[in-house]
Amino acid sequence: MNKMNAEEIYKRAIQEKGVEHQRRIAIEEMAELTNALMKFDRGRTTVDDIIEEIADVTIMMQQLAIIYGKNAVALQIEYKTQRLKRRLDEHNAD
Numbered sequence: 241m242n243k244m245n246a247e248e249i250y251k252r253a254i255q256e257k258g259v260e261h262q263r264r265i266a267i268e269e270m271a272e273l274t275n276a277l278m279k280f281d282r283g284r285t286t287v288d289d290i291i292e293e294i295a296d297v298t299i300m301m302q303q304l305a306i307i308y309g310k311n312a313v314a315l316q317i318e319y320k321t322q323r324l325k326r327r328l329d330e331h332n333a334d
C-alpha cells in the first residue's frame with residue numbers, strides 16, 4: 241500500500257464515504273468530545289479519553305475544512321487568533 245499523507249487520506253474518506261456521511265460523523269465526534277469533557281468533571285472519564293476524542297474531532301474538523309474551504313478556514317483561524325491576542329494584550333494593559 242502506498243503511503244498517503246493526512247490530507248490525501250481525508251480527501252479519500254470524503255470521496256468514498258460522501259460529504260453527508262462525514263458531516264454526520266463530525267457531529268457525532270463533537271458530541272463524544274462534549275460528553276468526555278462533561279463527564280471529566282464528575283470523574284467518569286480520564287485525560288486519555290479526552291485526548292482520544294480531541295484527536296477524533298480534529299480529524300473530522302480537517303475534513304470539514306476540506307469540504308467547506310480549507311483556505312477560508314485557515315484565514316478565519318489566523319484572524320481569530322490575532323484578535324484573541326489583541327484582547328489579551330488590551331486586558332493586560334488595564
Ligand SMILES: [Mg+2]
Nearest residue numbers: 269272293296
Ligand atoms: Mg470519538
